[in-house]
Amino acid sequence: MRTDQRVSGRTENLPVVTVIGGGLAGCEAAWQAARLGAAVRLFEMRPLVMTPAHRTDLLAELVCSNSLGSASVDRAAGMLLEELRLAGSLLRRVAEAHRVPAGQALAVDRYGFAREVTRTLYSHPAVKVVRREIQSIPDDGPVIVAAGPLASPALCQALSHLTGEENLFFFDAIAPMVTAESVDRSLAFSASRYGHGEDDYLNCPLTEEEYRIFVRELRAARRAPLRGFEAELDTGVRAGRGPFFERCLPVEILAARGDLTLAHGPMRPTGLVDPRTGKRPFAVLQLRRDDVAGQLYNLVGMQTNLLYTEQERVFRLIPALHQAEFARYGQMHRNTFLCSPKVINAALQSRLRDDLFFAGQLTGIEGYAGNIASGWLAGVNAARLASGQSPVIPPPETMMGALCRYVSAADPSAFQPMKANFGLLVAAESCTLRGRERHRWLAARGLTRMQEFLREIGLSAVTEVPDVRCD
Ligand SMILES: Cc1cc2nc3c(=O)[nH]c(=O)nc-3n(C[C@H](O)[C@H](O)[C@H](O)COP(=O)(O)OP(=O)(O)OC[C@H]3O[C@@H](n4cnc5c(N)ncnc54)[C@H](O)[C@@H]3O)c2cc1C
Structure with a gap:
């Protein structure tokens, strides 16, 4: 040896x-x-x-x-x-x-x-x-x-x-991150689903009308061009058939599957009550703390390949994020196994x-x-x-x-x-x-x-x- x-x-x-x-x-x-x-x-x-x-x-x-x-x-x-x-x-x-x-x-x-x-x-x-x-x-x-x-x-x-x-190559996507101070706290509320944990998530509620506008714009938004060999798979990706991980689908691909796919998926409101209305919102975008100081928040389930400018425009349609400052944009990447x-x-x-x-x-x-x-x-x-x-x-x-x-x-x-x-x-x-x-x-x-x-x-x-x- x-x-x-x-x-x-x-x-x-x-x-x-x-x-x-x-x-x-x-x-x-x-x-x-x-x-x-x-x-x-x-x-x-x-x-x-x-x-x-x-x-x-x-x-x-x-x-x-x-x-x-x-x-x-x-x-x-x-x-x-x-x-x-x-x-x-x-x-x-x-x-x-x-x-x-x-x-x-x-x-x-x-x-x-x-x-x-x-x-x-x-x-x-x-x-x-x-x-x-x-x-x-x-x-x-x-x-x-x-x-x-x-x-x-x-x-x-x-x-x-x-x-x-x-x-074998396929795509994986990462979600955007926003600064804590740019989230409108008068519109978001802290809570974990069903009260598990100590109000660790910031929740951004949407009414049905707000949700439908968000989904419509998400579907229509322009996506980032893919590079190199990734471009070869571009056609399939744009048609929603890319070789993604099912659990890590870009949110725009998920939204294209149906009007309520997000409301039943990453934006489901189950286990959450908006303290301002006393009711469960129609849909919720959850933000998860990313650092100890609590200065950065991940947009949970919002992995995306939209153009950066489009990410700003579309995610700011969510009321609590109307002034969101993006610390990191979502992206898609090669994945090899x-x-x-x-x-x-x-x-x-x-x-x-x-x-x-x-x-x-x-x-x-x-x-x-x-x-x-x-x-x-x-x-x-x-x-x-x-x-x-x-x-x-x-x-x-x-x-x-x-x-x-x-x-x-x-x-x-x-x-x-x-x-x-x-x-x-x-x-x-x-x-x-x-x-x-x-x-x-x-x-x-x-x-x-x-x-x-x-x-x-x-x-x-x-x-x-x-x-x-x-x-
Ligand atoms: C964009 C993206 C987002 C992801 N998001 C998640 C997520 O949210 N949750 C999750 O569970 N998983 C996620 N994954 C999968 C994630 O990469 C793995 O879970 C984890 O990081 C893999 O661990 P690893 O040690 O295999 O690879 P890595 O943690 O990537 O480590 C591999 C290391 O090898 C180094 N390296 C590469 N080539 C060479 C070389 N030739 N010589 C020397 N060093 C080299 C790299 O620099 C790197 O440091 C994501 C992957 C990607 C690409």
């Missing part, structure tokens, strides 16, 4: 793990591999080469939403976040330390979060962060490729060459090269929590391989195990990225519960299995029993 004397004076003779990409998956992978005794070289191309979405040179930068999903264990993301906590995830711990109020969601101050991950990895004696674009996959493993949905074109080409598969069922097994290990692992969005595992989880597993497995142990696969009852099984075993001809959801978990015939009760049962079962799994592989770092029971 290769060893490295160069990572730092204290890492002589440690097996070396190389990680490509210092995003959510790569940072978690690097930290876990180092925790298990490897010397890690983490290659991050920013700021020398930027992606179209990242803005900083920080590791683990969140490019869009600042929410890691619901932290409630009867939600799929919440179950996964709890598994990560049990597994001693670095990013899960840092997220908790930089949490901002967002109801039941684990939302973070994005800069505080990224700064602390960066600081932690730079100060780790067994991790060397190298700012360089990797254009070909190193021959000497173990190597973890975690270059994300915006992996540099040269690396994509190398991946295409290596795997023999063409990368491998045909994983052909390329990797459930240990996230290449089917072609034992010492090559993939993690993050590139594998088709969707969502911040899922990306962190895949980084955890790739880091653990690369370190195990480096020290002569076999890679492991978390049990199928865990959300982490279920996601890894999905991306390695789905039908390759129709493979699409997948985020955590209860449908992925192995069936529980003995459980006759329904709805959230069933989810709680599945979560309890999975978390128990996760603890057993961690004990089996000698990684039971967090020992507290999670706050759910498996009756």
Whole structure:
């Protein structure tokens, strides 16, 4: 096994793990591999080469939403976040330390979060962060490729060459952000749906007439031209047939599906009462706090590819946003992932090269929590391989195990990225519960299995029993 004397004076003779990409998956992978005794070289191309979405040179930068999903264990993301906590995830711990109020969601101050991950990895004696674009996959493993949905074109080409598969491209969209002071507080009200959380969202109510005008203008608004290969798919996009993630559709595409699609979707008013009228509004645009200081708010569900001028015009039709100042405009971006069922097994290990692992969005595992989880597993497995142990696969009852099984075993001809959801978990015939009760049962079962799994592989770092029971 290769060893490295160069990572730092204290890492002589440690097996070396190389990680490509210092995003959510790569940072978690690097930290876990180092925790298990490897010397890690983490290659991050920013700021020398930027992606179209990242803005900083920080590791683990969140490019869009600042929410890691619901932290409630009867939600799929919440179950996964709890598994990560049990597994001693670095990013899960840092997220908790930089949490901002967002109801039941684990939302973070994005800069505080990224700064602390960066600081932690730079100060780790067994991790060397190298700012360089990797254009070909190193021959000497173990190597973890975690270059994300915006992996540099040269690396994509190398991946295409290596795997023999063409990368699949599709669009993803980000929502605009407005400054807190520009929201008209006499027209917006603070509340979380059904009173969950502490009034963490700012809600912008619309009457039926206001809603219909908003939808009409949204449909008619001009969209930004797409560039490069994205333009090839332009026709389909404009016709609403683009290869989008269904859950991340641009709001203008969603609005084109029907007059009330938004009122039943991202602008649904359920669980909200406008204190000025004492009634439920016809529709609501929710704003979610994006930073600890509460100076920035995300327009929830409003990811868009409208021209910037059109974003201003159309979103200002919402009464509480009539003077909105845009801190960031919505955008659409390339998104890249491998045909994983052909390329990797459930240990996230290449089917072609034992010492090559993939993690993050590139594998088709969707969502911040899922990306962190895949980084955890790739880091653990690369370190195990480096020290002569076999890679492991978390049990199928865990959300982490279920996601890894999905991306390695789905039908390759129709493979699409997948985020955590209860449908992925192995069936529980003995459980006759329904709805959230069933989810709680599945979560309890999975978390128990996760603890057993961690004990089996000698990684039971967090020992507290999670706050759910498996009756
Ligand atoms: C525009 C956009 C919006 C998104 N919004 C959301 C959202 O709201 N919620 C959500 O859950 N997910 C969202 N996603 C998906 C999101 O990218 C992932 O959830 C998460 O960031 C992926 O983690 P990752 O580690 O795989 O990739 P990233 O976090 O992107 O990290 C990959 C890293 O690799 C680096 N890199 C790339 N190529 C190279 C190279 N050749 N050499 C060295 N370094 C390289 C990049 O600079 C980057 O730092 C969005 C994606 C995009 C593109």
